[in-house]
Structure formats: C-alpha cells, structure tokens
Amino acid sequence: MRDELGVMSASNVVRSPTGEVVRFPEGGLDNLAAAVASRIDYAFAFRWAPQWVGREQPHVWSEADDWYARCTPCLAESGPVPSEQDARAWHDAHTAASHGR
Numbered sequence: 301m302r303d304e305l306g307v308m309s310a311s312n313v314v315r316s317p318t319g320e321v322v323r324f325p326e327g328g329l330d331n332l333a334a335a336v337a338s339r340i341d342y343a344f345a346f347r348w349a350p351q352w353v354g355r356e357q358p359h360v361w362s363e364a365d366d367w368y369a370r371c372t373p374c375l376a377e378s379g380p381v382p383s384e385q386d387a388r389a390w391h392d393a394h395t396a397a398s399h400g401r
C-alpha cells in the first residue's frame with residue numbers, strides 16, 4: 301500500500317473506482333500515505349512480551365474449556381488442564397522443579 305500511495309503521490313492524482321480524478325494539493329498524498337503507513341506500523345508494534353507478566357507470576361489463560369499456564373522465565377507451557385487452579389498448580393510445581401524456587 302505504501303508503494304501504491306507513493307506512486308500516486310508522484311502525480312498528486314487519484315482515480316476513484318467510478319473513474320473520477322481527484323487531485324490532491326502538493327504533499328497531500330504524501331501526508332495521507334505517511335498517516336496510513338504509520339497506523340499500519342503501529343498495529344504491528346505490539347507483541348506479547350514475557351516481561352509484561354511479573355517474574356514470579358504465571359501467564360494463565362483459558363481456551364475453549366481448558367486452562368493453560370506458561371512459565372515466564374523459560375516459556376514452558378502446561379498443556380491443557382481442567383481448571384485455573386490446576387494451571388497455577390502446574391506452574392508452582394514447574395517453578396520448584398525447574399527453577400528451584
């Protein structure tokens with residue numbers, strides 16, 4: 301999209317789907333292209349990062365009817381367990397066995 305807008309901005313002309321020609325003021329399409337591109341960049345700027353969860357806190361979540369836990373330091377996962385309590389119990393056991401805490 302950035303490239304398409306870049307090409308169009310060279311002439312400051314955009315043709316609408318019905319064939320009408322729309323002329324943008326000098327730099328107008330560059331501004332529009334930059335705005336669109338920055339929103340796209342922004343949308344991909346966030347990924348889950350382990351440090352968002354406190355170091356001693358498991359990342360616990362449910363999917364369908366199962367619960368899962370992920371160890372924050374080593375990213376080991378519990379696999380599906382029936383309850384949040386079981387997920388936290390897995391985390392406690394994993395932490396003791398793998399990290400000596």
Ligand SMILES: [Zn+2]
Nearest residue numbers: 371374376398
């Ligand atoms: Zn671990």
